[in-house]
Structure formats: structure tokens, C-alpha cells
Amino acid sequence: MKQKHHDFGPSSVLMLLPSVFLLAVTSVYPFFWLFRYVCYDYNGFAAYFTGSYNFTHMFSDTVFWQSVLHTFEYAGMKLAIIIPLSLIVAVLLTQKLPGTDAFRTIFFLPTVISSAIYSLIFGFIFAVYNGPLNAALQAIGLVKNPIDWLGNAKIVMRSIIIVAVWGGLGNYMIFFISGLTGIPSEIYESCKIDGANGIQTFFKITLPMLSPVLKVILMLAITTAFKDYESILVLTNGGPGNRSTVMFSYIYNLIFAPSTPPQIGYATVLSIVAALIIGIVTAIYLFFARKLDDVV
Amino acid sequence: METSVLSTKDKVIRILLVLFLSVLALLILYPVIYITLGSFKANAELLVGGTHLLPKHFIFDNYVQAWKQANFARYTMNSIYLGTGVMILSIFATSMAGYVFARSSFPFKELLYSLFIAFMFVNVGSVTLRPLFELAVKVKMNRSLSSVIFISAGTGQATYIFLSRGFVQSIPREIDEAAKIDGCTFFQIYYRILLPLMQPILATTAILSFRAGWNEYIMPLVFTMSNDKLRPLTVGVTMLKNSGDGTAAWNLMFAGAAISIVPIIVIYMLFTKYFMHGMVGGAVKG
Numbered sequence: 038m039k040q041k042h043h044d045f046g047p048s049s050v051l052m053l054l055p056s057v058f059l060l061a062v063t064s065v066y067p068f069f070w071l072f073r074y075v076c077y078d079y080n081g082f083a084a085y086f087t088g089s090y091n092f093t094h095m096f097s098d099t100v101f102w103q104s105v106l107h108t109f110e111y112a113g114m115k116l117a118i119i120i121p122l123s124l125i126v127a128v129l130l131t132q133k134l135p136g137t138d139a140f141r142t143i144f145f146l147p148t149v150i151s152s153a154i155y156s157l158i159f160g161f162i163f164a165v166y167n168g169p170l171n172a173a174l175q176a177i178g179l180v181k182n183p184i185d186w187l188g189n190a191k192i193v194m195r196s197i198i199i200v201a202v203w204g205g206l207g208n209y210m211i212f213f214i215s216g217l218t219g220i221p222s223e224i225y226e227s228c229k230i231d232g233a234n235g236i237q238t239f240f241k242i243t244l245p246m247l248s249p250v251l252k253v254i255l256m257l258a259i260t261t262a263f264k265d266y267e268s269i270l271v272l273t274n275g276g277p278g279n280r281s282t283v284m285f286s287y288i289y290n291l292i293f294a295p296s297t298p299p300q301i302g303y304a305t306v307l308s309i310v311a312a313l314i315i316g317i318v319t320a321i322y323l324f325f326a327r328k329l330d331d332v333v
Numbered sequence: 334m335e336t337s338v339l340s341t342k343d344k345v346i347r348i349l350l351v352l353f354l355s356v357l358a359l360l361i362l363y364p365v366i367y368i369t370l371g372s373f374k375a376n377a378e379l380l381v382g383g384t385h386l387l388p389k390h391f392i393f394d395n396y397v398q399a400w401k402q403a404n405f406a407r408y409t410m411n412s413i414y415l416g417t418g419v420m421i422l423s424i425f426a427t428s429m430a431g432y433v434f435a436r437s438s439f440p441f442k443e444l445l446y447s448l449f450i451a452f453m454f455v456n457v458g459s460v461t462l463r464p465l466f467e468l469a470v471k472v473k474m475n476r477s478l479s480s481v482i483f484i485s486a487g488t489g490q491a492t493y494i495f496l497s498r499g500f501v502q503s504i505p506r507e508i509d510e511a512a513k514i515d516g517c518t519f520f521q522i523y524y525r526i527l528l529p530l531m532q533p534i535l536a537t538t539a540i541l542s543f544r545a546g547w548n549e550y551i552m553p554l555v556f557t558m559s560n561d562k563l564r565p566l567t568v569g570v571t572m573l574k575n576s577g578d579g580t581a582a583w584n585l586m587f588a589g590a591a592i593s594i595v596p597i598i599v600i601y602m603l604f605t606k607y608f609m610h611g612m613v614g615g616a617v618k619g
Contacts, residue, residue, distance in 0.1 A: 167382025
């Protein structure tokens with residue numbers, strides 16, 4: 038039986054007010070503001086009506102479309118490494134191995150550090166001539182000449198992925214651990230009695246049992262990977278050339294780069310397109326995740 | 334008991350797995366150790382580089398210099414202000430909102446609640462900082478970090494509202510009823526009865542929101558573009574990288590980065606449970 042316990046009164050309104058105010062000012066207002074300058078060339082002081090120029094310009098803006106490709110490249114590589122790795126770590130950390138608590142604490146540690154600061158630290162580690170990474174690789178004879186981790190167009194994305202995996206691993210590990218602890222232990226025991234080995238148990242029991250949680254984690258991981266750019270701003274600011282420019286770092290520089298006049302109207306158009314791209318990717322993912330449900 | 338039934342093969346596998354985890358743990362810890370020990374090295378030693386972790390001589394001069402000459406005392410104060418501000422505002426706003434969403438009933442309640450959750454997923458990047466900055470200038474809030482506090486708390490509040498609402502829902506309604514019979518008003522039930530019971534969730538909110546404020550980077554970067562005095566550590570340290578005297582300031586950047594990460598790591602070590610609980614509760618079950 039459902040009963041209304043407290044009716045809506047002035048105290049409810051007052052108590053909701055701070056949160057609603059914050060939501061209205063910091064999220065709703067800027068969202069609708071976006072559409073205001075879509076057809077304008079706005080440099081922060083004056084706005085000129087330019088009709089559809091922002092849209093036509095977007096289609097011929099190769100740097101933007103490259104940045105879209107780079108976003109997919111970044112998200113794809115990051116997910117391909119971070120999801121399996123964090124799942125493996127999570128499975129290992131639920132096996133009652135010695136030192137489990139300490140490992141958990143260590144692996145989660147990067148998530149409490151600001152991505153700007155750890156990217157700065159990795160900037161030192163990646164330094165070409167005096168960085169510890171090159172020094173270590175040369176000392177054990179893996180490479181002859183120092184590698185330009187952040188300045189070489191061919192490897193810059195991989196270096197950025199290393200940093201992204203370092204920073205995000207703990208997050209997904211904790212998500213997976215919480216999913217794994219939800220699987221009843223009786224299932225594993227009966228599996229053991231049937232003589233299944235670790236790998237069989239993982240693929241036949243753990244993975245299927247985990248799939249509802251896995252779907253949520255994957256969705257979170259996808260949306261996060263597509264909107265990452267803080268770390269890139271600090272590590273390379275999109276360089277060399279535009280090799281590590283992703284959608285949101287490109288947009289950031291259109292508005293806030295100190296060296297060029299802001300192109301705010303154009304940036305709002307790109308932001309809306311970027312949000313749509315992420316929305317479409319998420320929708321496609323959800324569609325396939327549901328299809329998978331029907332099969333399994 | 335369980336270990337006694339393990340075969341030799343299983344034991345070997347377990348040792349190998351622990352070894353794998355240990356290597357991974359070292360890789361994860363390396364940047365933190367590197368920056369902390371490096372902050373005690375002389376600038377010349379840092380520039381030579383190499384794989385030596387331990388400084389030849391431990392010197393504290395980097396910290397003295399960073400603190401006195403490079404404005405880091407200021408940056409640190411700003412970071413503390415930012416972190417605590419976001420924390421207080423988040424606890425204040427979201428514990429009440431969570432309570433109202435859990436216990437009150439009014440038209441369009443679910444719609445309003447889903448609006449909070451929906452905006453958690455709408456992400457249009459840094460462009461939203463532009464109207465917010467213009468707004469801050471208009472209401473003359475651009476001369477302090479308070480605007481940054483409001484925005485950080487506002488954009489992060491959905492998770493905490495979600496957590497508080499769930500927590501209040503798990504508290505039996507009989508407690509409310511009894512308090513109501515004793516003459517408590519709707520607000521008094523929250524303030525006198527439920528708030529003390531909500532302690533675990535308040536602690537989680539406090540810790541996660543302090544971390545969010547302390548680690549905030551792009552927003553304070555944009556808001557303090559022309560005002561060095563307002564910069565928090567994250568912005569102050571990374572700014573040194575782009576300033577003209579790049580290599581000359583390595584030691585300052587090391588000290589600054591250490592000042593920025595060590596306090597939050599200590600807090601993390603003390604309250605590990607709350608950090609992890611908040612992450613899991615806020616994300617997976619959402």
C-alpha cells in the first residue's frame with residue numbers, strides 16, 4: 038500500500054532551492070546559451086550575423102574532422118586497453134591473493150590526483166634527453182636513440198593513451214570489483230566441484246554473470262573517453278601539428294587560446310556537433326548492447 | 334584451510350599472479366614516487382635526468398623557493414579555499430535535495446530528478462564556461478574564486494544527490510513518522526533526526542567534492558587567465574611549464590606538483606573506503 042507521507046510544502050521548495058538554483062545557473066543556462074550564437078561570428082566583444090557560414094565552414098574545416106578521427110582513435114585505443122586490463126586486475130583482486138587490500142589501494146590511487154598534475158608529471162617522465170623513461174629503455178638496451186614520446190607524430194597518441202590508462206585504470210577496477218562481488222560464491226564452488234579450471238570459469242561463469250554490470254561500465258567508459266581532453270591540453274596541447282587534437286581540445290583552443298582571437302560562434306556549432314557525435318555513438322552502443330541481450 | 338588444499342601447480346600460478354600485480358603496482362606508483370623524491374633534488378640534478386630516483390642530497394630549497402618566490406603559498410591557499418568551498422556547498426545543497434527527493438512528494442518530482450541526472454550526461458565541453466564567465470563578470474564575481482566554487486559544485490552535484498537520495502530511502506520511514514508525532518516539522522525531521530544518521534553519505538560527499546574542487550583545472554584556468562593571484566595549485570604549477578623560463582623552473586614544478594598531490598594522497602590513505610564507496614555507488618548503480 039502506497040501512502041503519501043509528506044505533502045509538498047514550502048519547506049520542500051526551500052530545501053530544493055540551492056540545488057535547483059545551481060542546476061539552472063551552471064547547467065541549464067549555459068546549455069541554452071549555446072544556441073544563441075550559432076549563426077554569429079562572436080569574438081567576445083561583438084557579434085556579427087553570418088547566416089549559415091559557421092556550418093559551411095565546419096564542413097570544410099579539415100582540422101576539425103581530423104580531430105573527430107583522433108577522438109575515435111583515442112577512445113578506441115583507451116577502451117581496448119583499459120577495459121580488459123581493469124577486468125583482469127579486478128578478477129585477480131577477488132581471488133584472496135596475498136596483499137589484495139594493498140594492491141587495491143595502490144591501483145585506485147591515480148584517480149585521486151588531478152589529471153592536469155599527473156599529465157605534467159608524465160611530461161617529465163617522457164622528456165626526450167633527460168627523461169627517466171628513455172634513460173631506462175636505453176639502459177636495458179631496448180632502444181638506441183631516445184624516443185620523442187610527445188613530439189613524434191607517429192607515437193604521440195600512444196603516449197597519451199599510456200597516461201590515460203594510468204589515470205583511469207583504478208576507476209574501472211573498482212567498478213568491476215563491485216560487480217564481481219555481486220556474483221554468488223556458490224556458483225564458483227559448484228564449478229570447482231565440476232572440475233572447471235580458472236580460465237573456463239572466467240569465460241563460462243564470470244563473464245556472463247557480469248554482463249549487466251559490464252554494459253553499464255562500458256557505457257560510462259565510452260562517454261568518458263570521448264570527452265577527455267584535459268590531459269591532452271597539458272601533455273601536448275594537441276600537437277605536434279594537430280596530431281593529438283581531439284574534438285574538445287580543438288574547441289577549447291578556439292575559445293580560450295591566448296594567442297588567437299576567440300571564435301565563439303563557430304565553437305558553439307562544433308560543440309553541438311561533438312555532443313551529437315557522442316550521443317550517436319552512445320545510442321549505437323546501447324542498440325548493440327540490447328541486441329546482445331536477445332542472443333545470450 | 335583453503336590454502337592447504339592447493340596443489341603445487343596452483344601455488345606457482347598464485348605466485349606468478351602476485352608477481353604480475355606487483356609489477357603493475359610499481360608502474361602505477363612510479364610517477365608519484367618520482368615526483369615526490371625529485372622535489373628534493375637540485376635543479377641541475379633534475380635536468381641531467383636519468384633513472385636515479387633518490388636525490389644525491391636532500392634539499393628543501395625547492396619548497397622554500399616555490400613558497401616564497403613563486404607564489405605557491407597563495408596557490409595553496411586558493412586550492413584549500415576551492416576544495417573546502419565546493420565541499421561545504423555540495424554537502425549543504427545535495428543532502429537537502431536528496432532528502433526532499435526521497436521523502437517528499439509533489440507533481441513533476443521524477444521529472445525534476447531526471448533533469449538533474451540528464452545534465453550529468455550532457456557534455457558539450459568547455460564552451461559552457463564562456464557564458465558562465467560572462468555571467469560572473471556581470472554579477473562581479475570574477476574577482477574571487479567563488480564563481481568557480483559555484484560552478485564546480487553545480488556541475489558535480491547530481492552524483493551526490495543520487496547518493497543521498499538512495500541513502501535516505503534506505504532509512505526506515507517509521508523514524509520520520511515517530512518524529513512527526515513528536516511534533517517535528519518536515520525540516521526538523523531532516524535537521525534533527527536524519528542528518529545525524531546520514532553521516533556516512535555526508536562523509537562520502539565531503540571527500541569526493543573536496544577532491545573535485547582541489548583537482549579542478551580547466552575552469553579555474555579560464556577564470557584566472559588574467560589574474561595570477563587567484564590561481565589554485567593545478568593552474569599555477571602547469572602555468573610554469575608554458576612560461577618563458579621553462580627548464581629553469583623544473584624544481585619549482587616538481588615541488589609544486591608534490592604540494593598538490595601529497596595532501597590529497599594522505600586524505601585518500603586515511604579515508605580509502607569513502608573514496609571507493611562513492612565511486613561505486615555513484616556510477617555503477619546509476
